[in-house]
Amino acid sequence: MFHAITLSPLMGQEGWLGWADPVERARKKMTARTLYDKHIDSHTVCALDDQGHVLLYIDRQVINEYTSPQAFSGLREAGRRVWRPGTALAVVDHVNPTTPKRVATMPDAGAARQVAYLAENCRDFGIELLDVLDKRQGIEHVIAPEQGFILPGMVIAAGDSHTTTYGALGAFGFGIGTSEIEHLLASQTLVYKRLKTLRVSVDGELAPGLTSKDVIMALIGQIGASGATGYAIEFRGSTIDALSIEARMTICNMAVEAGARGAFMAPDDKVFAYLKDKPRAPQGALREQALRQWRTLRSDEAAVFDREVQLDAATLEPMVTWGTSPDQAAPIGARVPDPQHVSDLILRQGMRRALDYMGLEPGMPLSDIVISHAFIGSCTNARIEDLRDAARVVRGKQVADHVRGMIVPGSTQVRDQAEAEGLAAIFIAAGFEWRQSGCSMCLAMNDDVLAPGDRCASSTNRNFEGRQGAGARTHLMSPAMVAAAAITGRLTDIRHLGEHP
Amino acid sequence: MSLQPFTLVTGKAAPMLAANIDTDVIMPKQFLKGIDRDGLDRGLFFDLRFLPSGAPNPEFVLNQPAWQGANFMVVGPNFGCGSSREHAVWGLKQMGIRALIGSSFAGIFHDNCQRNGLLLITLEQAVLHRLAQTISQADQAQISIDLEVQQIRLADGRLIPFQIDTLRKTALLLGLDAIGSTLQRSEQIKAFERQHLATKPWLG
Numbered sequence: 001m002f003h004a005i006t007l008s009p010l011m012g013q014e015g016w017l018g019w020a021d022p023v024e025r026a027r028k029k030m031t032a033r034t035l036y037d038k039h040i041d042s043h044t045v046c047a048l049d050d051q052g053h054v055l056l057y058i059d060r061q062v063i064n065e066y067t068s069p070q071a072f073s074g075l076r077e078a079g080r081r082v083w084r085p086g087t088a089l090a091v092v093d094h095v096n097p098t099t100p101k102r103v104a105t106m107p108d109a110g111a112a113r114q115v116a117y118l119a120e121n122c123r124d125f126g127i128e129l130l131d132v133l134d135k136r137q138g139i140e141h142v143i144a145p146e147q148g149f150i151l152p153g154m155v156i157a158a159g160d161s162h163t164t165t166y167g168a169l170g171a172f173g174f175g176i177g178t179s180e181i182e183h184l185l186a187s188q189t190l191v192y193k194r195l196k197t198l199r200v201s202v203d204g205e206l207a208p209g210l211t212s213k214d215v216i217m218a219l220i221g222q223i224g225a226s227g228a229t230g231y232a233i234e235f236r237g238s239t240i241d242a243l244s245i246e247a248r249m250t251i252c253n254m255a256v257e258a259g260a261r262g263a264f265m266a267p268d269d270k271v272f273a274y275l276k277d278k279p280r281a282p283q284g285a286l287r288e289q290a291l292r293q294w295r296t297l298r299s300d301e302a303a304v305f306d307r308e309v310q311l312d313a314a315t316l317e318p319m320v321t322w323g324t325s326p327d328q329a330a331p332i333g334a335r336v337p338d339p340q341h342v343s344d345l346i347l348r349q350g351m352r353r354a355l356d357y358m359g360l361e362p363g364m365p366l367s368d369i370v371i372s373h374a375f376i377g378s379c380t381n382a383r384i385e386d387l388r389d390a391a392r393v394v395r396g397k398q399v400a401d402h403v404r405g406m407i408v409p410g411s412t413q414v415r416d417q418a419e420a421e422g423l424a425a426i427f428i429a430a431g432f433e434w435r436q437s438g439c440s441m442c443l444a445m446n447d448d449v450l451a452p453g454d455r456c457a458s459s460t461n462r463n464f465e466g467r468q469g470a471g472a473r474t475h476l477m478s479p480a481m482v483a484a485a486a487i488t489g490r491l492t493d494i495r496h497l498g499e500h501p
Numbered sequence: 502m503s504l505q506p507f508t509l510v511t512g513k514a515a516p517m518l519a520a521n522i523d524t525d526v527i528m529p530k531q532f533l534k535g536i537d538r539d540g541l542d543r544g545l546f547f548d549l550r551f552l553p554s555g556a557p558n559p560e561f562v563l564n565q566p567a568w569q570g571a572n573f574m575v576v577g578p579n580f581g582c583g584s585s586r587e588h589a590v591w592g593l594k595q596m597g598i599r600a601l602i603g604s605s606f607a608g609i610f611h612d613n614c615q616r617n618g619l620l621l622i623t624l625e626q627a628v629l630h631r632l633a634q635t636i637s638q639a640d641q642a643q644i645s646i647d648l649e650v651q652q653i654r655l656a657d658g659r660l661i662p663f664q665i666d667t668l669r670k671t672a673l674l675l676g677l678d679a680i681g682s683t684l685q686r687s688e689q690i691k692a693f694e695r696q697h698l699a700t701k702p703w704l705g
Contacts, residue, residue: 045693046686051666055686057693059704067585069536080680084694095534110534117536151703161585161609175609177587179616179679187683189690193666225521226579226605259579261608282703290703325521346577350520443584445530462583464525466548 032302034197035264036232039172043155045189056192058184059154062140063090063127065111065118066445067159071182072121083188085126089149090118092132093139094445098408098435104133107447125185138411138437141165141253141379145245146413148278152267152294157184162379162461164256168248169275170267170297172232175256195261196306198231199299202239204314209495211389212247213381213459213478215239216254217319219311221329229259231307234299239313240265245274246383253380254461257326266298318494320366321463321476323354328463329476330366332493338362357465358473359453367491369475373456374399374432374486375468376479377408378442381459384414384421386479391423393483393497399431400489406433406448408440432486444468457485504618506676510599511645512572514636515562522576523583524610528592541588542595563596567639573646575633576603581610590617600646602653604629615669618676620648622663632661648674 033041045055068090075082082088095111097103106112115132122129130137136147141162144150152170156163159181166173176190184190202215220227233255240248248265255263272291275281282290317331328351330337339351339362355362360369376382376390387409399405407427409415415437418424424434441448442460444467450456452471459482463474475491484492532544550561557564563571574593580603581589590613593601600620614621624632635641635655645654648670653661672679683690698705 043697045690049666049668051668053666053668055683055690057690057697066533067587070538070587073537074680078680080684083690108534113536114534153701154704159585161583175585177585177590177609177613177616179587180612183616183680183683186680187687187690188694189683191668191679191683225582226607229579229605229608259582259607286703290701293701325523327521346518346520353519443525443530445533462523462525464523464583466529467525470529470548 032300032304034299034303034305035234035266035297036172036195036197036262037303038297039153039155040194042153048191052194054192054194055189056155057189058157059087060149060156061088061181061184062144062149062156062158062160062163063088063118063181064094064140064160065092065114066094067178068121068181069114069117070178071159071185072117072125074182075125075185080186082125082127082185087188088127088185089130089144089147090122090127091130091137091140091143092118093137093437094439094443096132096438097446098438098440098448100433100435102133102436104131111446135412135416138409138413139379139382139439142383142410142414145169145249146278146411148275148281151275151281151290152271152297157190161256162253164260164263165249165253165379167252167255167263168245168265169271170265170294172262172264174262195232196230198228198233198260198307198309199305200233200235200309200311202235202237202311202313204239204312205242206239206313206316207495209318209480210316211478211480212243212250214316214319215311215313216251217321217326217329217476218316219309220254220258220326221319222311223258223309225257225325225327226259228255231260232262232264233260234264234266234305236266241268244385245270246385249383250380254326257461267294318481319477320481320491321474322358322360322366323351324357324463324465325354326461326463326476328354332366332481332491334366336360336362336364336366367493369455369491370489371403371455371457371475371485371491373450373454374403374405374482375408375441375456375458375460376482377406377410377440378460379410379439380461381479382408382410382414384417386459387414387418387423388421389478389480390483391426393480393494394430394432394487395426397430397487399486403486403489404433405431405486406435406441408435408448409437412437441468457482457491503678504676507599507618507620507648507673509645509647509649510572511643512599513568513570513642514573514575514602514644515568515571515642516575516633516637517562518575518577518633520577521579521582524581524586524589525583527581527589528586532592533586533588538591541592544588545592545596567642570597571642572597572599573644574598574601575629575636576601578603578605580606582607585609587613587617590614590619594619602629602632615672616679618673620646620673622646622653622665624661624663628661
């Protein structure tokens with residue numbers, strides 16, 4: 001069963017989507033609102049036209065070293081100041097090395113220039129910076145929640161597509177480009193066009209060995225890499241309710257790989273407990289006041305979504321990608337699909353190209369694919385629970401001789417915690433490299449780069465051509481599945497390998 | 502920063518119809534290490550445009566005589582997906598690309614194009630398919646795009662109308678500086694902010 005092939009974005013989608021009657025929808029929308037509507041309404045400074053454009057107030061932004069330089073240069077050239085510097089938090093994460101001993105020296109002149117310019121900009125414009133030696137440093141979407149910088153009800157924009165992660169806390173986060181960063185720094189607002197809404201209901205109990213990564217990969221496989229383009233997704237259902245906050249972040253994080261410009265989950269007691277002792281989260285009476293408002297953050301019962309999709313979590317199997325787009329995914333028990341069975345010309349050519357790039361033959365069992373690298377890291381799957389999952393799999397085992405295994409914690413704090421819990425010792429004993437935090441080989445902007453022909457089992461979010469290195473091949477999967485692949489040396493069904501999450 | 506206005510532009514249109522062309526492919530990682538926008542034309546589609554030897558790949562569409570120096574590209578679904586890197590758009594602009602015509606574009610990429618005066622035109626799949634067939638013939642590659650009247654004119658005189666939001670159209674036609682326009686509303690933003698933080702003081 002290959003969801004990605006039979007249900008592509010190019011083919012008719014009406015067959016599996018519930019479309020609401022437009023007149024009825026318009027009537028209900030008069031009163032009942034979705035969680036997305038509530039966020040946009042409460043952050044609208046003014047409407048800009050009658051075509052859905054508004055001036056949207058942004059509560060927080062996170063800044064990194066590689067998408068922000070030209071934004072600050074723009075401010076400097078125009079002589080503009082930053083509107084509210086305290087609402088921004090800057091961190092070095094994309095270009096820094098992750099070698100086991102932390103160093104402030106960057107791997108190349110370009111990276112050094114970006115890091116130095118970020119420090120200069122933060123100093124001149126009054127923005128707090130977590131530099132590479134800071135104990136709170138880490139990947140932006142890991143450290144922002146960790147610091148309590150993200151709260152339910154907030155609207156957050158940042159120069160990184162995975163800003164959707166914050167939906168797991170009941171905030172609305174979305175990625176923006178550098179010009180928009182400049183606009184936001186200068187005005188605390190963005191010119192914004194309202195999205196359509198898509199509700200994804202995920203119900204049923206996940207089988208042992210399955211994680212939230214498998215849920216989001218299955219969804220992307222089902223609706224396609226542009227299946228949610230133009231939409232904000234709200235996730236609901238018993239499966240979501242049962243997940244931890246970190247597991248929910250994985251789902252919201254990768255919603256952008258289906259094209260979603262934002263992903264939500266209504267905040268619940270788990271979220272409020274998660275925030276309780278976070279450094280920047282409100283405490284005492286202010287927390288009580290906030291809690292009263294946070295508890296109202298849910299879609300109204302009668303709210304109608306523009307689209308609905310259902311996913312049965314109980315039938316899911318561990319997922320892996322075989323191609324060069326995140327929707328080219330299949331259960332680990334499946335075989336590499338055959339392009340000949342696809343009627344759409346563009347899709348067929350795309351599959352041929354993907355299989356050629358990936359060096360795979362149609363019909364080959366996915367579990368026969370031999371890897372050279374195993375990478376656990378990224379804003380998708382490098383939080384403490386992910387490392388615990390992986391450690392359970394590798395405890396007492398050895399990374400296969402032909403595999404280089406790398407673990408890059410999502411933040412310095414996660415790294416410290418993993419060391420305190422004894423996880424680092426398990427990884428090191430198994431033969432993994434235990435490294436410092438950063439985006440690292442998720443996008444290979446630093447010196448963690450694969451060589452042409454390398455094949456990596458990766459807990460990251462994108463299997464694009466060249467993403468982890470020119471000519472390198474990426475298979476996306478959960479951290480537990482990466483751990484299993486590292487041990488056996490090939491893609492492996494976690495359920496056949498003893499201990500699993 | 503004001504932008505080059507887009508009014509009537511004539512040039513060659515190059516076909517690139519694969520689905521899900523992502524911004525990693527449009528602008529690979531090794532070109533993201535600058536602190537300015539310079540030199541990104543070199544990085545555009547780098548792994549597709551150049552052979553490992555560094556020589557131009559003769560098979561890549563923008564290297565073929567019929568489409569060299571194209572001002573437009575006719576692209577496949579979900580073009581620009583993935584990373585938010587605006588470097589992809591800066592590279593396209595620096596290569597002389599003024600408009601992209603496709604059936605769907607990724608959200609962040611869409612906004613980045615708008616903010617750089619790069620026109621995106623979305624057409625129905627069937628219309629796009631016919632346009633792609635036309636411009637894929639070397640002697641039919643020349644087209645004109647007239648934003649004012651919202652029409653694409655093909656070499657044989659056929660016209661293809663397209664839709665665009667008024668707000669976007671105006672900004673493109675005039676090459677407006679969005680920040681300058683927004684800051685004219687500073688008092689409104691301040692008033693909103695005071696109210697917002699008064700009712701939700703934990704956001705302060």
